Amino acid sequence: MGVIYGGRSGEHEVSIASAAAVMANLDRARYEPVPIRIDRDGRWSLADKPPTAASASEVIEQTRAELKALRAGREVHLLPRPSEETILAIDRSHARGDDESRAIVTGVGLDVIVPVLHGPHGEDGTVQGLLELANVPYVGCGVLASAVGMDKALMKRVFGAHGLPQCAYAVVLRRRVLAEPDVVAGELEARLGLPMFVKPANLGSSVGISKARTREELVEALKLAADYDRKVVIEAAVPNAREIEVAVLGNDDPIASVPGEVVPAREFYDYEAKYLDGASRLAIPADVPDEMGERLQALAVDAFRAIDGAGLSRVDFLIDGQRGDVFVNEINTMPGFTTISMYSKLWAATGITYPELVDRLVQLALERHAEKQRLRVSAF
Known part of the structure; x- marks a missing residue:
C-alpha cells in the first residue's frame, strides 16, 4: 500500500500529520505501507522514515535536521500507464557526475494507494488523474468530484443545481x-x-x-x-453562526456520521484555530435536536452525491443562530485525517474506530476500482 503525503500546497504540514496517523494505525498483518513523500518543490521520494507527527503544529516544530531526515529517500516516479510496477524508485548515489548509467532503478508494485493530500496538487483531482492513468486503486473521490470539491465556486454552482440550501x-x-x-x-x-x-x-x-x-x-x-x-x-456572513460538520463514508450507498460542532476559540475557525493554538473545542455529538441532526445527515449525503463523491468526505454546515436556518457551506473530499481530526472523531462517536475506518476506505477503493475494470473500453 502506497501512502502519498506532503504536496505542493499550503496544507503540506496537515498532510504529513494525516499520513502519520494512517501509517501508525494500519493493521500490519494486512497492509505494508510504503511512504511516498511529495516535497514542496514537487519532488517525489520514498521516505527513509515514515512521518510520526500527530498534528500540523508538531510538524512545524520539528527541527530542520528532522525534516531533512524525513525528506531523505530515493527519487520516485509513478508510471502513468497500467503496469505491475506502479512506481519506479531511482537510487542515484552510485552515479558519477552526469553519468546516470550507474543509477539503480527498482520497480515497486502497489495494490492500492492512499493519497493523503490536502489542497491543490493533491486533493483537486490532479493526483487522482495520474492514478487513473496508472490504473491503480486509490482511496477517496475521483477526478471530477475532487476537482469540484476543491473549487468552491464550482462547488456552489453544483450545490445550487441540486437545490441544496446555501448562503448568498x-x-x-x-x-x-x-x-x-x-x-x-x-x-x-x-x-x-x-x-x-x-x-x-x-x-x-x-x-x-x-x-x-x-x-x-x-x-x-x-x-x-x-x-x-x-x-x-x-x-x-450567517448571523451568530454555528459550524456543524458531518462525515460521509461510502461509494454509491454512502452513510453519514453523527453531527459534530466546532466551537472556535477565535472569532472564526481559521488556520491557527484549527491547527496551532489548540484552544478550539469540538462538541461531538453536536447539541442539536434529533430532527435537525437527521436533516444534517441527509443533506451531507445529498452534497456527497451531488459531486459524485466516493470513499470519504466531510460536509460543513452553518446554522443561523437566530432563525435556525441550515446552510451547506462546503464539502472536503480529503479532510484532515489525523486521529484528532474532526472526520475520524465523528466516526469514532458513530461507532467506527480509526483502524476500522482506514480498512473500510481501502475496501471501498478496491470495490470502486473493480467496478471500473468491468466497464467496456471499446465499441467493438
Whole structure:
C-alpha cells in the first residue's frame, strides 16, 4: 500500500500529520505501507522514515535536521500507464557526475494507494488523474468530484443545481480584484452586505480566509485571497453562526456520521484555530435536536452525491443562530485525517474506530476500482 503525503500546497504540514496517523494505525498483518513523500518543490521520494507527527503544529516544530531526515529517500516516479510496477524508485548515489548509467532503478508494485493530500496538487483531482492513468486503486473521490470539491465556486454552482440550501455568495476573478478593488468592494457590499467572508476558491484549512466587517477590511481581504488563487469567493456572513460538520463514508450507498460542532476559540475557525493554538473545542455529538441532526445527515449525503463523491468526505454546515436556518457551506473530499481530526472523531462517536475506518476506505477503493475494470473500453 502506497501512502502519498506532503504536496505542493499550503496544507503540506496537515498532510504529513494525516499520513502519520494512517501509517501508525494500519493493521500490519494486512497492509505494508510504503511512504511516498511529495516535497514542496514537487519532488517525489520514498521516505527513509515514515512521518510520526500527530498534528500540523508538531510538524512545524520539528527541527530542520528532522525534516531533512524525513525528506531523505530515493527519487520516485509513478508510471502513468497500467503496469505491475506502479512506481519506479531511482537510487542515484552510485552515479558519477552526469553519468546516470550507474543509477539503480527498482520497480515497486502497489495494490492500492492512499493519497493523503490536502489542497491543490493533491486533493483537486490532479493526483487522482495520474492514478487513473496508472490504473491503480486509490482511496477517496475521483477526478471530477475532487476537482469540484476543491473549487468552491464550482462547488456552489453544483450545490445550487441540486437545490441544496446555501448562503448568498459571489465570485470575483483575481484580475478584477487587483485592477479595481474599491469598485469590487462597493459592488459586494451593495449585494451581500457587511460583514462577509472572503476566501480563495481553491484552498482548504481556512488558508487565506478573512472576515470583513468594513469596506477597508473587505478590500484587504480580497487582496489576501487573490494572493492564493485566481478566483475569490465571497459569502454573506450567517448571523451568530454555528459550524456543524458531518462525515460521509461510502461509494454509491454512502452513510453519514453523527453531527459534530466546532466551537472556535477565535472569532472564526481559521488556520491557527484549527491547527496551532489548540484552544478550539469540538462538541461531538453536536447539541442539536434529533430532527435537525437527521436533516444534517441527509443533506451531507445529498452534497456527497451531488459531486459524485466516493470513499470519504466531510460536509460543513452553518446554522443561523437566530432563525435556525441550515446552510451547506462546503464539502472536503480529503479532510484532515489525523486521529484528532474532526472526520475520524465523528466516526469514532458513530461507532467506527480509526483502524476500522482506514480498512473500510481501502475496501471501498478496491470495490470502486473493480467496478471500473468491468466497464467496456471499446465499441467493438
